[in-house]
């Protein structure tokens with residue numbers, strides 16, 4: 001239920017329990033103080049990143065729709081967008097991690113109607129984990145279970161103190177839980193990383209592994225879980241960590257009543273990539289022979305987990321899905337956007353709430369600039385500037401409602417603070433979908 005309280009100041013309202021979509025923690029306990037129904041002046045309980053997200057929010061003054069840089073009506077933009085997509089031979093849809101689940105669902109439907117490829121920003125962050133989940137599976141849990149039960153909390157290649165500032169306090173280390181009445185004192189924190197990050201200060205045990213040797217470290221732990229003898233010299237040479245340290249860690253893992261490993265891009269985007277994620281998922285599965293053990297990727301963007309969920313429940317796969325044969329095919333490397341663009345395969349694109357023009361490789365950016373594409377974003381970006389059709393949309397969570405998935409796959413409702421003159425991405429996508437269906441039926 002949205003709770004908007006009025007205050008003694010008639011120009012001020014308070015939106016209670018609003019949801020922050022800046023990072024995958026998706027904190028849903030923020031009280032927003034809204035002045036003149038037009039700007040947020042206070043965000044109670046938000047961290048430094050959340051405060052910046054809410055307090056710096058301004059309505060973009062560009063028109064809601066630009067065609068070739070010229071102002072146009074939303075209807076004209078939708079018509080042009082639908083024609084670009086239906087006339088293309090290999091259209092691609094990309095982004096989605098900063099849109100609510102309702103809009104993501106429509107984007108997948110559009111890709112299906114036009115027989116295109118749908119891909120999300122997961123392909124450039126936790127894509128290797130998405131592949132590993134398909135191969136190994138995931139022993140998982142909610143962040144609520146972590147808060148109430150986890151007495152051994154591990155972070156591998158992840159630095160939540162800087163990337164997810166409320167992770168420790170709200171979910172993983174500090175909370176007093178049902179089975180951990182003393183909170184932090186009842187938990188052991190282990191951090192495995194290649195350098196002493198800001199998070200390492202919170203660790204009871206810090207394991208500094210050799211760069212690019214995560215797979216070897218995880219495989220050593222898997223061997224120790226099976227009581228297999230290892231050569232101490234070889235292990236230290238491979239991982240940079242003495243065997244005795246790995247043995248001590250395994251003993252702690254076996255002793256735990258409830259263990260969890262949060263892993264980040266320090267694991268998934270270094271040498272080994274999906275093999276690293278597979279090794280970690282397999283280790284966690286192995287540990288369940290001894291105790292309850294779980295794992296979760298620490299996800300970045302507000303609704304990137306929603307993108308994985310929605311694309312999965314619409315197609316069976318989380319990202320990099322091709323629908324041109326009328327059924328889904330999953331092949332990262334072939335159907336992931338950075339690759340389809342760099343190989344100059346796509347001939348039109350629908351880019352939603354992401355900025356490939358700012359962060360893709362040079363060949364991918366050059367090709368995107370050479371094809372007609374549509375961009376939806378609340379802000380002006382290098383991608384919206386070069387788009388044939390650019391929609392300025394309302395910001396999800398601040399101006400529009402909907403549903404986002406927290407990093408533990410729990411859906412959370414959004415409680416918007418004030419309206420925007422711009423349409424939501426759901427409204428624009430729904431308009432494009434309606435028109436695409438008509439044009440596809442005519443062709």
Ligand code: SF4
Pocket residue numbers: 020021022023024025026027045046047048049050051164165166167
């Ligand atoms: S931890 Fe993340 S979701 Fe929570 S307030 Fe900070 S930025 Fe927002």
